Amino acid sequence: METLNEYSNEEDSNLITEMFYVLTYVLEPFIPHLAW
Helix, strand or coil: CHHHHHHCHHHHHHHHHHHHHHHHHHHHHHHHHCCH
């Protein structure tokens, strides 16, 4: 976890968040039980 903290910054956090939402949006139709 120390490595994640070293590279953690607003840009990385935003990028990870965007990728997370993109993946969720793309996979949502294929995984109905994970749909929020």
